Amino acid sequence: PLPLIIDTDPGVDDAFAIAVAALSEDVDLLGITTVFGNVPLEATTLNARRVLALCGRADVPVAAGAARPLVHAQLRRASHVHGPDGLSGRSATLPEPHRAVEPGGAVRLLVSLLEAAEEPVTIAPIGPLTNIALLLAAHPQVREKIGRIVIMGGGLAGGNSTGAAEFNIWSDPEAARRVLVEETVPCVLVPMDLTYRCAVDSAWLGELAASGPVGAALAALTPDYRAHYRTALGWDGIVLHDAVAVAEAIRPGILRTERYPVEVECSLGPARGATLVDRRRQALRADAEGDVVPGRVEIAVDTDLDGLRAFILE
Ligand code: BDR
Numbered sequence: 001p002l003p004l005i006i007d008t009d010p011g012v013d014d015a016f017a018i019a020v021a022a023l024s025e026d027v028d029l030l031g032i033t034t035v036f037g038n039v040p041l042e043a044t045t046l047n048a049r050r051v052l053a054l055c056g057r058a059d060v061p062v063a064a065g066a067a068r069p070l071v072h073a074q075l076r077r078a079s080h081v082h083g084p085d086g087l088s089g090r091s092a093t094l095p096e097p098h099r100a101v102e103p104g105g106a107v108r109l110l111v112s113l114l115e116a117a118e119e120p121v122t123i124a125p126i127g128p129l130t131n132i133a134l135l136l137a138a139h140p141q142v143r144e145k146i147g148r149i150v151i152m153g154g155g156l157a158g159g160n161s162t163g164a165a166e167f168n169i170w171s172d173p174e175a176a177r178r179v180l181v182e183e184t185v186p187c188v189l190v191p192m193d194l195t196y197r198c199a200v201d202s203a204w205l206g207e208l209a210a211s212g213p214v215g216a217a218l219a220a221l222t223p224d225y226r227a228h229y230r231t232a233l234g235w236d237g238i239v240l241h242d243a244v245a246v247a248e249a250i251r252p253g254i255l256r257t258e259r260y261p262v263e264v265e266c267s268l269g270p271a272r273g274a275t276l277v278d279r280r281r282q283a284l285r286a287d288a289e290g291d292v293v294p295g296r297v298e299i300a301v302d303t304d305l306d307g308l309r310a311f312i313l314e
Pocket residue numbers: 011012013014038078081126127152160166167168192241242
């Protein structure tokens with residue numbers, strides 16, 4: 001099984017993503033690190049531990065990471081989307097954590113898991129990129145242990161937090177820029193343009209709820225999230241952004257990707273946190289001269305939508 005670490009800010013869709021990985025036989029879930037994001041760090045850490053308890057995975061270590069962004073410390077939240085506790089006000093309905101938080105914090109756990117790994121590790125960041133930027137800046141020696149970083153974030157055609165910016169990137173643009181632009185580790189970016197197309201409807205949620213106790217508990221976390229997406233989608237369904245990215249982390253190639261140069265807008269102006277994906281270069285890349293450097297970031301652009309929904313449900 002493929003070794004995987006998830007960096008997360010649960011979050012309803014994060015909870016689904018964690019469950020997909022925790023219950024999959026295709027991966028060896030080495031650990032989970034948490035970050036501020038949808039709700040403050042204390043809540044995201046407790047939520048991640050509770051979801052692992054729900055999945056019966058007391059073997060998976062959890063460490064808490066950044067409580068604030070790298071440069072501009074103003075906190076962004078999405079409790080209007082995910083509910084006051086990040087799980088539609090229902091976090092406490094999940095089982096209590098089976099295992100204490102690792103001492104030493106997220107970066108230390110990431111370094112020790114990576115250093116001990118015998119094969120390349122996939123990291124799936126599904127929240128703000130603060131922990132990953134800190135890891136790469138402070139411990140460059142671990143880069144060679146990372147196979148791919150599969151990120152949920154960004155928007156090619158606009159955002160969800162602002163007209164320009166998607167939430168995970170907007171929450172810490174300098175960290176996102178460090179990871180996506182300044183570093184050299186292979187990255188896959190799963191933007192909201194694709195995750196929206198993978199939205200699941202009430203029939204899918206009904207099937208999940210009927211599938212057993214874990215499915216029922218996950219479906220029960222969705223009321224506030226569902227209320228938000230009723231407006232955003234114009235129908236009764238939810239967008240499982242983070243589970244789409246984790247599906248790609250688990251099953252490389254389940255999403256179709258194209259390689260483009262990416263920039264992250266870090267000014268304090270109205271486009272702060274926007275991801276600028278330069279799709280003009282694709283044509284240039286085919287240039288026989290071959291002197292155009294292809295983008296380093298693989299952008300997920302398409303998938304078999306029903307196949308992907310079935311994979312997540314399974
Ligand atoms: C991203 O923002 C968060 O609210 C979700 O958990 C997801 O990671 C979607 O824009």
